[in-house]
Amino acid sequence: MCKQLESDDSYTITTMKVERIYLLFYGISLISACVNAFDPVTTTVAMGIGATLGTIYKYFQESCTPKWIVFNATGLDVDLEKRLFGQHIATRIISKAVNGFLNNDNPKKPLVLSLHGWTGTGKNFVSKMIAENFYKEGMDSSFVHVFTSELHFPHASQIETYKSQLQQWIKGNVTNCPQSMFIFDEMDKMHPGLIDSIKPYLDYYDKLDGVSYRKAIFIFLSNAGGESITQTALEFWKAGRNREEIELADLENKLTLSVFNNKKSGLWHTSLIDKNLVDFFVPFLPLEYKHVVQCALAEMEARDLEPDMSVADQVARDLMYFPKSERVFSVTGCKTIVSKLDYYV
Numbered sequence: 294m295c296k297q298l299e300s301d302d303s304y305t306i307t308t309m310k311v312e313r314i315y316l317l318f319y320g321i322s323l324i325s326a327c328v329n330a331f332d333p334v335t336t337t338v339a340m341g342i343g344a345t346l347g348t349i350y351k352y353f354q355e356s357c358t359p360k361w362i363v364f365n366a367t368g369l370d371v372d373l374e375k376r377l378f379g380q381h382i383a384t385r386i387i388s389k390a391v392n393g394f395l396n397n398d399n400p401k402k403p404l405v406l407s408l409h410g411w412t413g414t415g416k417n418f419v420s421k422m423i424a425e426n427f428y429k430e431g432m433d434s435s436f437v438h439v440f441t442s443e444l445h446f447p448h449a450s451q452i453e454t455y456k457s458q459l460q461q462w463i464k465g466n467v468t469n470c471p472q473s474m475f476i477f478d479e480m481d482k483m484h485p486g487l488i489d490s491i492k493p494y495l496d497y498y499d500k501l502d503g504v505s506y507r508k509a510i511f512i513f514l515s516n517a518g519g520e521s522i523t524q525t526a527l528e529f530w531k532a533g534r535n536r537e538e539i540e541l542a543d544l545e546n547k548l549t550l551s552v553f554n555n556k557k558s559g560l561w562h563t564s565l566i567d568k569n570l571v572d573f574f575v576p577f578l579p580l581e582y583k584h585v586v587q588c589a590l591a592e593m594e595a596r597d598l599e600p601d602m603s604v605a606d607q608v609a610r611d612l613m614y615f616p617k618s619e620r621v622f623s624v625t626g627c628k629t630i631v632s633k634l635d636y637y638v
């Protein structure tokens with residue numbers, strides 16, 4: 294066993310991942326235990342190395358400190374402007390909301406964003422951008438938590454268990470790190486009772502059970518309201534008006550109404566809306582042919598390929614568009630571009 298552990302020495306610190314350092318740390322400690330009986334000098338040296346590696350491990354280990362959690366406002370704005378296509382309203386709201394919240398040292402409540410829109414229009418994509426410009430580790434951060442109803446809360450019969458579990462998770466994680474981020478994907482498939490159970494955390498409380506939730510970020514993602522957004526976008530298109538002329542006010546009333554009146558969407562049952570717990574409703578417009586082309590070109594660039602317009606066109610042409618007669622909006626948004634591109638290049 295001692296022999297086997299010595300081979301761990303071949304790791305170099307610069308290329309090491311945290312887990313490996315951790316293993317090595319243990320390895321050295323065990324070696325020191327092995328040689329203990331024979332040579333006190335070696336033992337001391339080994340323990341010294343062990344302690345040093347322990348420090349290095351702590352250095353690489355993510356912690357709830359400004360070293361790991363620092364908001365890059367420029368980074369977020371650049372990402373929204375350059376990498377998110379066709380979402381002028383979402384870009385503006387997200388930038389304003391996140392900047393306002395993270396530049397406020399003493400927010401009165403956690404930030405609650407509700408992202409709505411057609412499939413493949415960038416809701417998860419934007420959540421990722423926010424995480425990447427706030428946590429050094431981005432979506433891999435141990436302070437970012439993603440919940441998917443179908444994955445985490447699949448059985449309606451176990452709703453009571455899920456409720457208390459979710460409350461404990463939120464409480465535990467915010468206790469560990471006030472600047473935690475919770476992303477609820479497929480919010481429209483979430484059991485209404487579950488949404489109700491997180492309401493207290495979204496509200497204007499100084500503290501609940503001694504824990505303050507005011508620095509946390511909650512992001513809800515759903516397709517709820519997507520059809521009413523699409524309807525408005527189509528009306529503008531039919532009237533020959535520029536997509537960029539669509540304003541939040543053109544969507545907002547219809548959006549809250551359609552979310553509110555949709556019996557299938559969990560939001561309907563809850564007072565998230567009438568209690569004003571959601572700070573910003575963020576509509577995502579359905580994407581057009583030209584945006585799909587942009588997505589394809591961006592994906593080529595991300596793969597270090599020479600951006601090829603004819604390939605991008607080919608990819609965009611092969612998608613389906615709706616409504617059937619006008620063929621304006623991509624049925625799957627930009628969602629299938631990644632796999633489609635594998636096929637063409």
Ligand SMILES: Nc1ncnc2c1ncn2[C@@H]1O[C@H](COP(=O)(O)OP(=O)(O)OP(=O)(O)O)[C@@H](O)[C@H]1O
Pocket residue numbers: 376377378379380410411412413414415416417418419514515516580588626627628629
């Ligand atoms: N507006 C956009 N600008 C640039 N890329 C986009 C945009 N929308 C989608 N994409 C690309 O498509 C991928 C899938 O999009 P995303 O997962 O964000 O869709 P979504 O809105 O969450 O859809 P769903 O409602 O089906 O979950 C993204 O990772 C991104 O590469």
Ligand SMILES: *[C@@H]1O[C@H](CO)[C@@H](O)[C@H](O)[C@H]1NC(C)=O
Pocket residue numbers: 365367368369371
């Ligand atoms: C913030 O983002 C910008 C733009 O992406 C980048 O150039 C810069 O290095 C980032 N700053 C930090 C401190 O990471």
Ligand SMILES: *[C@@H]1O[C@H](CO)[C@@H](O)[C@H](O)[C@H]1NC(C)=O
Pocket residue numbers: 438439461462463464465466469
């Ligand atoms: C934090 O949340 C995760 C789920 O993302 C959960 O598994 C974990 O137990 C929570 N931590 C605490 C301390 O509650």
Ligand SMILES: [Mg+2]
Pocket residue numbers: 416417478514
């Ligand atoms: Mg999504």
